[in-house]
Amino acid sequence: xxxxxxxxxxxxxxxxxxxxxxxxxxxxxxxxxxxxxxxxxxxxxxxxxxxxxxxxxxxxxxxxxxxxxxxxxxxxxxxxxxxxxxxxxxxxxxxxxxxxxxxxxxxxxxxxxxxxxxxxxxxxxxxxxxxxxxxxxxxxxxx
Amino acid sequence: xxxxxxxxxxxxxxxxxxxxxxxxxxxxxxxxxxxxxxxxxxxxxxxxxxxxxxxxxxxxxxxxxxxxxxxxxxxxxxxxxxxxxxxxxxxxxxxxxxxxxxxxxxxxxxxxxxxxxxxxxxxxxxxxxxxxxxxxxxxxxxxxxxxxxxxxxxxxxxxxxxxxxxxxxxxxxxxxxxxxxxxxxxxxxxxxxxxxxxxxxxxxxxxxxxxxxxxxxxxxxxxxxxxxxxxxxxxxxxxxxxxxxxxxxxxxxxxxxxxxxxxxxxxxxxxxxxxxxxxxxxxxxxxxxxxxxxxxxxxxxxxxxxxxxxxxxxxxxxxxxxxxxxxxxxxxxxxxxxxxxxxxxxxxxxxxxxxxxxxxxxxxxxxxxxxxxxxxxxxxxxxxxxxxxxxxxxxxxxxxxxxxxxxxxxxxxxxxxxxxxxxxxxxxxxxxxxx
Numbered sequence: 034x035x036x037x038x039x040x041x042x043x044x045x046x047x048x049x050x051x052x053x054x055x056x057x058x059x060x061x062x063x064x065x066x067x068x069x070x071x072x073x074x075x076x077x078x079x080x081x082x083x084x085x086x087x088x089x090x091x092x093x094x095x096x097x098x099x100x101x102x103x104x105x106x107x108x109x110x111x112x113x114x115x116x117x118x119x120x121x122x123x124x125x126x127x128x129x130x131x132x133x134x135x136x137x138x139x140x141x142x143x144x145x146x147x148x149x150x151x152x153x154x155x156x157x158x159x160x161x162x163x164x165x166x167x168x169x170x171x172x173x174x175x176x
Numbered sequence: 177x178x179x180x181x182x183x184x185x186x187x188x189x190x191x192x193x194x195x196x197x198x199x200x201x202x203x204x205x206x207x208x209x210x211x212x213x214x215x216x217x218x219x220x221x222x223x224x225x226x227x228x229x230x231x232x233x234x235x236x237x238x239x240x241x242x243x244x245x246x247x248x249x250x251x252x253x254x255x256x257x258x259x260x261x262x263x264x265x266x267x268x269x270x271x272x273x274x275x276x277x278x279x280x281x282x283x284x285x286x287x288x289x290x291x292x293x294x295x296x297x298x299x300x301x302x303x304x305x306x307x308x309x310x311x312x313x314x315x316x317x318x319x320x321x322x323x324x325x326x327x328x329x330x331x332x333x334x335x336x337x338x339x340x341x342x343x344x345x346x347x348x349x350x351x352x353x354x355x356x357x358x359x360x361x362x363x364x365x366x367x368x369x370x371x372x373x374x375x376x377x378x379x380x381x382x383x384x385x386x387x388x389x390x391x392x393x394x395x396x397x398x399x400x401x402x403x404x405x406x407x408x409x410x411x412x413x414x415x416x417x418x419x420x421x422x423x424x425x426x427x428x429x430x431x432x433x434x435x436x437x438x439x440x441x442x443x444x445x446x447x448x449x450x451x452x453x454x455x456x457x458x459x460x461x462x463x464x465x466x467x468x469x470x471x472x473x474x475x476x477x478x479x480x481x482x483x484x485x486x487x488x489x490x491x492x493x494x495x496x497x498x499x500x501x502x503x504x505x506x507x508x509x510x511x512x513x514x515x516x517x518x519x520x521x522x523x524x525x526x527x528x529x530x531x532x533x534x535x536x537x538x539x540x541x542x543x544x545x546x547x548x549x550x551x552x553x554x555x556x557x558x559x560x561x562x563x564x565x566x567x568x569x570x571x572x573x574x575x576x577x578x579x580x581x582x583x584x585x586x587x588x589x590x591x592x593x594x595x596x597x598x599x600x601x602x603x604x605x606x607x608x609x610x611x
Contacts, residue, residue: 040561042554044591070563074570074588075554077563096593098554102561131562149561 035103035153036170037085042098043069043076053078056095062088065176066147068134079134081106081147083174102149105157106136106173108166109144116146119165126159128152138176140168181297181329182290185437186493193494197440198231200465205229205238208471211256214249215473235442235463236451240474243276246416251277257469267315268415278317278415279469285324287466288418291435292325295424298433299384299409301355303330306381308348310358310366311389312338317419318389322357325421331355338362341369352381360392360400360408367403377405386411388420391501391519395526410500416475417462423498431484431497438466441498442474443483446505454485459505460498478505480517509539509605511546514583518604521550524576528569529558534595541609549586550577553595 043049050069057064057080066081082088085101092099109115123130128150136145145168150156160167180186188196206226208215218239219225228237246254255262263282267275280288301307307326311318319337326333334351336344338358344366347353356363363385370377382404388411400408412432413420422439423432434441440463443452452458460477464470480502489497503517510516518537525533534553539546552573560566566589574587 038561040559042559042566042589042591044589044594049591072563072567075566075590077561077566079561098556098559098592100556100559100561131564 036081036106036173038102038104039080039082039085039088040100040102041078041092043078045074045076050078053097056091057082057088060087060091065173066134066136081173103153104147104149105153106168107146107148107160108140108168109146111142111144122159122163123156128156179297179300181294186294188494190494193436194232196437197465201440201463202229204465204471207256208473212254214245214254238474240449240476241472242476246276247274250274255279255469256471257281262469266317266415276416281468284467284469287438288321288421289324289328291421291438292321293328294435295411295421296325296329296386298424298426299355299386299407301329301331305331305355306334306351306353307331307355307357308334308336308353310336310338310344310356310362317415321419321421341366342373345370345373345375348380349375354381354383356382356385358387359389360387360396361390363387363400364396377403382406388412391503393523393526395523414477417464417472426489426491426493428489428491431499433493433495433497436495440465454483457482457502480505511539511548512583514581516581520580521577524580525552528573528576529555536595537605539607539609546609549588551588551590551595553592554589
């Protein structure tokens with residue numbers, strides 16, 4: 034059920050982000066969502082793409098430091114307080130969020146956010162129990 | 177039980193060994209004075225006569241020999257015998273300019289085989305052993321050095337030389353090789369290739385390995401021992417002195433025995449040339465005691481180690497031990513008055529990442545203060561998608577290096593392959609200080 038996320042290590046150097054985007058773009062891989070976390074020396078690029086296994090291979094062969102991690106894609110009702118409600122649920126369940134970021138695309142009128150948590154299964158089950166839609170990897174890649 | 181090749185010599189009482197050394201030192205000094213103009217001039221310049229060397233305490237009166245002296249006298253200028261007596265020539269790689277040429281008489285080849293036989297016996301070699309010799313054969317002394325020692329023992333030598341890793345592993349498996357000899361980095365590489373080929377260590381008959389020709393860390397030893405299921409010992413040598421077999425680690429694994437009946441060792445301060453007492457780290461200096469073709473008087477090896485101050489090794493050998501090498505005088509950096517060796521930083525990185533690290537050390541001077549910055553490539557093993565974890569990795573590396581070196585450093589994580597790869601000897605330090 035979890036969604037595969039591609040993570041790439043980037044030095045803070047001009048053109049590094051462009052070269053990652055180009056490498057996967059040339060392979061016809063489409064980016065669904067991404068975020069960049071940065072420090073003074075380096076950055077971490079996180080990507081959700083339509084073909085994660087292929088993207089991993091391409092970047093690996095392109096000599097990038099790359100890692101595949103699992104995240105969950107949660108459908109968030111698109112109204113004021115929608116995200117707050119979801120976050121409250123996680124807080125009450127004691128689920129610690131490492132980071133999250135949003136999709137550009139909407140799914141049936143709802144917003145979509147990527148959550149990285151320690152215990153993915155627990156978080157997923159919680160969402161389902163509370164009636165919040167969680168998208169599977171296949172659903173996300175096919176967006 | 178300890179396994180000796182020549183028990184009488186290897187376990188000779190110290191006093192007897194000392195008088196043998198004194199006798200041989202006097203012979204060597206007279207021989208070079210008679211036969212090598214370079215040494216005669218050097219002795220005359222300081223008013224030294226061979227007769228002035230009466231005991232080992234007089235060793236410090238002798239002038240040093242440097243690698244440049246070999247280059248300046250290229251190719252045969254330092255030979256002490258006519259070429260008709262020389263039956264073998266080897267040469268160093270000569271990364272800068274001309275190589276250094278070394279020659280051997282028939283007796284030199286015998287002495288070399290003897291010290292190599294002792295060294296191989298240290299890791300358990302006997303006439304039933306199958307020794308896969310993956311050191312390069314050719315001008316480099318590694319291949320033939322091991323070869324002659326192994327033959328003297330009567331072991332079956334597999335002279336496979338370096339390279340062709342998949343074939344090496346096939347032979348190792350099919351021939352049932354029991355001892356592997358090569359550089360430690362090549363041994364590690366072979367274990368990687370085994371993994372690729374799906375060959376497990378249990379399919380091999382390997383028992384031990386004798387690895388040398390480059391400095392290696394204790395961590396690397398652990399890796400090799402675990403992956404190949406062997407005991408891995410360190411062997412030291414240099415072509416200017418004889419080749420491999422100058423010193424070797426015994427199974428006690430607490431230092432390398434120098435074969436003192438052939439090689440006289442001392443430790444000196446690399447800056448001043450003053451002799452240092454046992455226990456102090458400094459540059460290893462070797463005087464050959466039996467070499468005929470190319471005797472060396474106080475040869476500056478540029479290798480940094482110390483004499484281990486101890487009375488008698490548990491293995492029974494009486495020859496003194498030197499510690500594992502800290503690095504080379506050429507690599508030594510003086511940062512804010514502290515001696516720093518790239519190998520110390522490498523040990524830390526290995527301990528943290530569990531893989532052979534790629535790194536580069538940058539030294540700068542800002543406002544009269546030396547700054548050390550270590551760039552480390554982020555491997556897939558240590559990479560994380562969380563900033564927090566990478567920052568704590570950076571911090572851990574910094575703290576560990578600071579503990580080992582005792583000075584502050586900066587650490588920067590960089591992308592893989594952003595640090596240049598080198599064929600052969602790698603360059604790990606870029607000193608940008610303008611003094």
